[in-house]
Amino acid sequence: MRIRSTKPEFWRSKTIAQLEWDVRLVLKGLESYVDDNGVGKDDIALIAADVFPRDLSRHPRDTLARLSEAISSLHQAGLIARYEAEGEELLYIDKWKDLQRIDKPAKGRFPRPDGTFDYSDPVNREAYRRAPEVLARVPEKVAPGTGEQGNRGTGEQGNDITHDPSVAYLLNRASNSESDGLDEVAAEVGIRDVEDLRKVLSGTLGHSITSTEAVVFAQEIGKLSLTPVGNLTGYVVTSCQTNPDQVRAWFAEADMGVA
Numbered sequence: 001m002r003i004r005s006t007k008p009e010f011w012r013s014k015t016i017a018q019l020e021w022d023v024r025l026v027l028k029g030l031e032s033y034v035d036d037n038g039v040g041k042d043d044i045a046l047i048a049a050d051v052f053p054r055d056l057s058r059h060p061r062d063t064l065a066r067l068s069e070a071i072s073s074l075h076q077a078g079l080i081a082r083y084e085a086e087g088e089e090l091l092y093i094d095k096w097k098d099l100q101r102i103d104k105p106a107k108g109r110f111p112r113p114d115g116t117f118d119y120s121d122p123v124n125r126e127a128y129r130r131a132p133e134v135l136a137r138v139p140e141k142v143a144p145g146t147g148e149q150g151n152r153g154t155g156e157q158g159n160d161i162t163h164d165p166s167v168a169y170l171l172n173r174a175s176n177s178e179s180d181g182l183d184e185v186a187a188e189v190g191i192r193d194v195e196d197l198r199k200v201l202s203g204t205l206g207h208s209i210t211s212t213e214a215v216v217f218a219q220e221i222g223k224l225s226l227t228p229v230g231n232l233t234g235y236v237v238t239s240c241q242t243n244p245d246q247v248r249a250w251f252a253e254a255d256m257g258v259a
Contacts, residue, residue, distance in 0.1 A: 001050055004031045004100055019073060026051070026070040027079060030093060031100065037108030037119050038096030042082055042089040042199065044068050045241055064241045065234030068200070072193035072233065081113045081128045082195065089199050097123070186215045190222070190232035197233050204240040204247050220254060221247070 006028065010016060016024055029051035034040035040047070048056045048067050055063040071091070074080045081092045092112050093099065097119065105119035112121075113128035186194050198214040209217070218236045240247050 001032045002036070004028075007099070010099075015077065015079070019077065020070075022066065023070045023073045026067060027074055027093075030071075030074075030080065030091070034091070034093060034096075035108050035110070036102050036105035037110075037112060037117060038093045038100075039090055039108055039110045039112055041110070042071075042091040043203075044071070044200070044237060047071070061238045061242060065238045068196070068237040069192070069234050072196045075193060075196065078129065082199070083113045083128065084199075085111050085113075085115075089203060092128075094125070094129075182211055182215065191215060191218060192233050197236060200237050200240050201247075201251075204244045205251055206248075217251060217254060221250060224250075 016027075019027075030040070030047070033047055033050050044064055044067055048063055052063055052067065071080070075082050075091075079094055081094060083090055083092070088110060090110050090113075102119055108117040108119070111117055112123060114124040115127070116123060183194050186197075191197055194211045194215060197218055198209060198211050201214050201217065202208045218232055221236050221239060222232050
């Protein structure tokens with residue numbers, strides 16, 4: 001963690017005013033978390049341990065879920081960039097040099113999203129602020145999975161998840177809609193940031209999965225909850241952080257490979 005400053009303009013910003021108060025606090029925490037070039041590891045557990053250590057100790061599930069949702073909000077607002085470089089999931093605070101004046105910056109450990117490393121290097125914001133491409137087509141066939149997981153741990157085989165009416169509806173919408181895209185489809189089942197979800201699941205599983213696989217698998221995880229899940233992204237992230245072995249077992253049983 002590093003000492004940072006806050007300019008008065010931060011408190012008057014219309015962009016910042018649109019954020020929930022706790023999201024603003026997370027942004028200030030990230031400023032202390034990242035290196036002098038504005039980059040840090042995009043790892044919810046590491047960020048929570050640095051920024052909210054006491055909250056993490058008292059209420060780990062709630063802290064991780066709320067932190068994940070706040071970081072997703074910052075990403076959606078364009079205040080941070082989330083990306084992968086050199087095998088690392090990273091985040092970068094946008095307009096970093098405008099936010100923080102650092103007289104003797106240390107050399108960056110990880111590249112910024114435009115490939116530069118040093119605090120003094122000019123940043124090409126166009127390299128990472130391009131509008132994301134709308135998903136044109138989602139694979140039509142998903143391999144059989146566990147559905148409702150049989151009798152919750154009894155080992156019984158469930159049904160092919162594509163036979164679930166709600167999942168089939170999502171896949172059809174994502175495959176055939178030219179304007180909605182997967183993000184809007186995912187939002188209907190409580191997933192606020194597909195890319196965030198995909199990164200977390202990929203990191204937990206130890207291999208990369210597609211956005212479609214992430215959405216469908218997250219919905220399957222949500223079905224295992226004994227109570228209604230309002231924030232599916234937060235629920236899945238918490239499951240990955242607190243019980244990664246179980247998540248990997250669920251995925252193996254679900255056989256989520258796309259044919």
